[in-house]
Amino acid sequence: MQKKQLWELYKGRLYHDAGLELSVDSSRMNYADTFLSEMEPRLQKAYQEMTELEEGAVANADEQRMVGHYWLRAPELAPTAELGDEIRGALASVKAFAASVHQGNIAAPDNQKFVNLLVIGIGGSALGPQFVADSLGSARDRMRVFFFDNTDPDGMDKVVAEIGAGLKHTLAVVISKSGGTKETRNGMLEARRAFENAGLHFAAQAVAVTGCDSELDRTASQEGWLGTFPMWDWVGGRTSVTSAVGLLPAALQGIDVDRLLEGARLCDQSTRSRSTRENPAALLALSWYHTTKGKGARDMVLLPYKDRLILFSRYLQQLIMESLGKELDRDGNLVLQGITVYGNKGSTDQHAYVQQLREGVPNFFATFIEVLKDREGASFEVEPGATSGDYLSGFLQGTRSALYEKERESVTITIREITPATVGALIALYERAVGLYASLINVNAYHQPGVEAGKKAAGVVLKLQGEILEMLRRQPSREFTCEDLAMTLARPEEVETVFSILRHLAANPDHGIEMTAAPRIWESRFKARQK
Incomplete structure (x- = not known):
């Protein structure tokens, strides 16, 4: 296709949200002009199912649970006033606790401020908080964040060694809905032993995010931990980052959680639109359906051209693969569905596997994530007329074109800069895209047998x-x-x-x-x- 034709196609397919400064470009997806209209009846059904989910329908039939992560950033949409009040109360408690820690009112046993944060979790109880921490962290953080996110003893020893003598000023956050997840239980026990070996009392430096009356909740209560925060059964782990699971570590780190929630809320509003061309999540889901033939026939390669987004592919691996990787559809038919997700970051990927992407097996589609703002402040020229950031942008455009020349399809998502609001928007965008795509292929995105x-x-x-x-x-x-x-x-x-x-x-x-x-x-x- 000639560049002039591509430009016209780009203008016809580009979605742009001026408020969020977020764009979704599907012009490098080779579907026919009639594809959207052909898919419209199925999309309208998906929109209706999403509406019913947000109104409180039982979506996780295995456990007879609602699925309500959307209410976390819009409590007024919760199916009962009491539930909305619980959500608001939990957010207020998170912010109040973080402020007390930062002010030193909640302090280490020697009355010094906590300066380190050890987050203990697994899966969604770690991947979301890790992504938020890494994407939004800076040298100005109120607390330095560490993670136990596995049951690997050597990995935990490494983290404890990195904390070193700072363990006495470390606050531990243990995250487990049931309190019985073995990896998290093991991490808690390993942390307890490390604190004891340093002559410290773990309970005096620990808080829990867990379900009401769970094993962990009872332990925290009996031992007198510093606090507990709710993890509701209607929030799945992979969609829990805008609950206390992600908000408590983020607030303690010093991230503006109100802006994170606002970005997610605004994106939710956009992705509720039943006008497909004005719904960025629907455009993503349609692109996935087209290129994978609705059967997971191609892998998703995530190529974020920003160091701060390096953990986004790991976060999306769980969100997408755990939600869509299903043996049976909702009618009990054998379907073997799913989309494999992998990726690192640009331009590192160009020195890793772009050679195969361009000239090898065409079993993938790419998702480029572009961040327009290079850094805080001005950049210097590494050569006349070009900065390091100009090169990064050039590599993205060049790789996208090089793949398209070989008929490799791609979607490009553009945001102006990395902020709490845009990170929240990216999280919400993919949550909704997964839900819509699951409806298109008739699988239940909200259970994980x-x-x-x-x-x-x-x-x-x-x-x-x-x-x-x-x-x-x-x-x-x-x-x-x-x-x-x-x-x-x-x-x-x-x-x-x-x-x-x-x-x-x-x-x-x-x-x-x-x-x-x-x-x-x-x-x-x-x-x-x-x-």
């Missing part, structure tokens, strides 16, 4: 580990191969799992298991260490 299956499978492995340890300790003088042990436990079908467990046990001193290596590793022998 595969995640629960993985948790159950992990529980089975840990139960088997307990049986292995009991058997080895009962016969401390005997050496077992993995096959011997699987047969002794009457679990011959689990021999590979038994072998994996034994290798892990032997690599760590905690359980006292020794390994005598054999030339063929699977024939190695294991026994309990003699005391």
